[in-house]
Amino acid sequence: MDEEYDVIVLGTGLTECILSGIMSVNGKKVLHMDRNPYYGGESSSITPLEELYKRFQLLEGPPESMGRGRDWNVDLIPKFLMANGQLVKMLLYTEVTRYLDFKVVEGSFVYKGGKIYKVPSTETEALASRAPLDPQDIPKCPSQESP
Numbered sequence: 314m315d316e317e318y319d320v321i322v323l324g325t326g327l328t329e330c331i332l333s334g335i336m337s338v339n340g341k342k343v344l345h346m347d348r349n350p351y352y353g354g355e356s357s358s359i360t361p362l363e364e365l366y367k368r369f370q371l372l373e374g375p376p377e378s379m380g381r382g383r384d385w386n387v388d389l390i391p392k393f394l395m396a397n398g399q400l401v402k403m404l405l406y407t408e409v410t411r412y413l414d415f416k417v418v419e420g421s422f423v424y425k426g427g428k429i430y431k432v433p434s435t436e437t438e439a440l441a442s443r444a445p446l447d448p449q450d451i452p453k454c455p456s457q458e459s460p
Contacts (some may be wrong), residue, residue, distance in 0.1 A: 320346040326354030331400075334407030353389075360386040 320334040330352075333345045346434045351357050351364065361382030362375045371425040375382060404410050421432040433439035 316366070318342050321346070323347070323358075324354050325349070325352040327356055329354070330409065331403050331407065334409050335403070338407050356388075356390040358386050358388045361386070 320333075320336045320343045322329050322336075322343060322345045325345070325347040328344070333343050337343045349357075351359055359368060362379060362385040363382045365385070365387050366374050375385075379385070402412065420434065422429050423432055423444070424430075431438075431442070433442045
């Protein structure tokens with residue numbers, strides 16, 4: 314291993330990975346390290362299931378009824394990226410998208426009062442929705458704001 318680097322990045326969370334990728338794409342010699350035995354920091358996906366139990370210091374381990382540990386992949390924080398957002402542009406720039414799968418989300422849902430409601434994603438859906446809304450959650454149009 315070389316002893317000289319332009320940049321040393323500690324941690325493999327999303328921010329650190331983007332920073333490392335941008336530096337590398339721009340010609341910097343980068344050493345990227347993590348103290349954990351898995352990548353991703355607090356937003357990682359942990360597999361096998363036994364690693365998740367170790368991560369949260371659960372001594373008994375997963376029950377046999379859960380099957381093989383390697384059949385599980387648990388996200389510590391679910392990931393949701395807006396299709397045309399700045400983050401997606403950075404991921405494309407750093408070419409990390411070679412290692413990602415993008416999936417279209419059919420919809421977002423919320424559980425409230427014992428029922429599941431679809432979160433409206435268009436103006437038409439919002440006007441037709443029967444989802445219970447708190448009036449404070451509805452943004453005001455500029456013409457409704459007081460001067």
